[in-house]
Amino acid sequence: MPQPQRRRKHQHTARPIAPFRLINVDGHVLVYDQNDQVHEPLTHHHARLRARIADGSATTMTKALYPWFAALEADGVSWQAPQQALHGVLDQLLRRKYKQVDIRRDRRGIARVTLGPDDSLHSARLLHAAIRSYYHEMAHLGLYPGVNPFFNEARAADAQQYLQSRRGRPPAHSGLSEDADGHAPPSSWYDLYGGRSSTAYDQDGEQLAHKIFDAAGRVQWPLRDYAVTAIALETGLRISANTGLRMGGWSRHGFGCQISAADKGSGGVMTRVVVISEQTHLMLRAYVESERAQHDPLAEDFSTWARAL
Numbered sequence: 501m502p503q504p505q506r507r508r509k510h511q512h513t514a515r516p517i518a519p520f521r522l523i524n525v526d527g528h529v530l531v532y533d534q535n536d537q538v539h540e541p542l543t544h545h546h547a548r549l550r551a552r553i554a555d556g557s558a559t560t561m562t563k564a565l566y567p568w569f570a571a572l573e574a575d576g577v578s579w580q581a582p583q584q585a586l587h588g589v590l591d592q593l594l595r596r597k598y599k600q601v602d603i604r605r606d607r608r609g610i611a612r613v614t615l616g617p618d619d620s621l622h623s624a625r626l627l628h629a630a631i632r633s634y635y636h637e638m639a640h641l642g643l644y645p646g647v648n649p650f651f652n653e654a655r656a657a658d659a660q661q662y663l664q665s666r667r668g669r670p671p672a673h674s675g676l677s678e679d680a681d682g683h684a685p686p687s688s689w690y691d692l693y694g695g696r697s698s699t700a701y702d703q704d705g706e707q708l709a710h711k712i713f714d715a716a717g718r719v720q721w722p723l724r725d726y727a728v729t730a731i732a733l734e735t736g737l738r739i740s741a742n743t744g745l746r747m748g749g750w751s752r753h754g755f756g757c758q759i760s761a762a763d764k765g766s767g768g769v770m771t772r773v774v775v776i777s778e779q780t781h782l783m784l785r786a787y788v789e790s791e792r793a794q795h796d797p798l799a800e801d802f803s804t805w806a807r808a809l
Contacts, residue, residue: 520566522546522559531562534570541579541643542569545634553765564630567593579638583649587611587689590631598624610652614693621694628690649689656687709733723787730783735774737761744768747788747800755802757781 520539521532529550531542542562549558569579571593577585587609594601600616615621631650638644647653712729732742741761749760749770757778760770776784785802793801 520563520569522562534573539569541634541638545637548637549633554767557765560626561630561633564626565634567597567627568631568634571596580644583646584609586649590690594624597627610655610689610691612691612693617694619694621692624692628688628692632688652687652689723783723791727780727783727787730780731774731776734776734780735761737774738764750784755785 520534520542523530523532529543529546531539531546533539533542542565545565546558546562549561552558553561568590571589572579575589575592577589579586591603591611594603594613598615598619600619602614603611605611613624615624628650632648635644635648635650639646639648709730712733713726716726716729728742731737731745732739735742737745741763744762745759752760752770753773757776758773759776761772761774762768763771788801
């Protein structure tokens with residue numbers, strides 16, 4: 501005779517924890533944590549980000565920190581913990597978040613993190629950039645005891661010295677860094693590498709420019725395309741900032757070899773100055789006096805700006 505089945509007691513499953521949330525309250529953006537409480541450090545950091553960069557970029561950086569604070573709470577570690585404890589939490593977070601990850605530390609505690617081909621190197625870099633930015637802000641305000649635990653000043657100095665010794669590197673004013681294949685020692689405690697190899701840029705900038713302009717000559721580029729390409733190669737400006745250069749930004753420097761330009765997140769405000777070569781400077785002047793003069797509905801030229809100044 502079959503035994504009657506015993507009824508199983510109802511098993512209570514853990515209620516999923518609500519994620520962090522950004523809520524706009526009368527124009528003030530508050531960050532609520534997993535317990536539906538205002539997360540003061542993140543709220544303060546988000547406000548500081550919005551004061552420096554575009555709202556969309558600030559939201560992206562803040563949301564990138566959600567897994568970090570969730571990991572801290574899960575491991576019972578304060579965000580103000582010492583460096584070694586924070587690095588341990590980040591190691592575990594990377595292992596949980598990505599399918600294939602290998603973390604190796606040297607004797608100084610600096611980690612080389614290699615992600616598999618199925619993992620997103622972009623999201624890992626965004627996570628690390630957000631964490632570094634947060635602790636930089638908190639250390640600067642004195643809310644984190646000590647220096648930024650994810651930044652190594654000694655390595656930053658080594659990286660600067662290394663880049664200065666490299667031939668064919670981008671100019672200092674370009675804002676560009678060495679390609680990852682160059683293995684310039686970065687300033688952070690984490691070196692992130694992807695599983696797929698990427699095509700390295702031509703190490704000799706002059707050779708690369710020669711190849712581009714040689715091909716452009718065969719297809720008869722207009723002068724404007726030459727100027728945009730030359731500025732991109734010499735300054736490293738994003739294409740939106742490059743094509744958004746204005747006569748007003750150039751006039752600030754007497755139409756010489758410096759131009760004021762907007763940057764990502766600046767909302768069109770000219771926040772940086774780029775330097776161009778004398779050859780590109782002459783090319784720009786020729787463009788303004790020829791092609792641009794033909795298509796500019798305001799018919800602005802150097803004499804127009806001279807009268808305005």
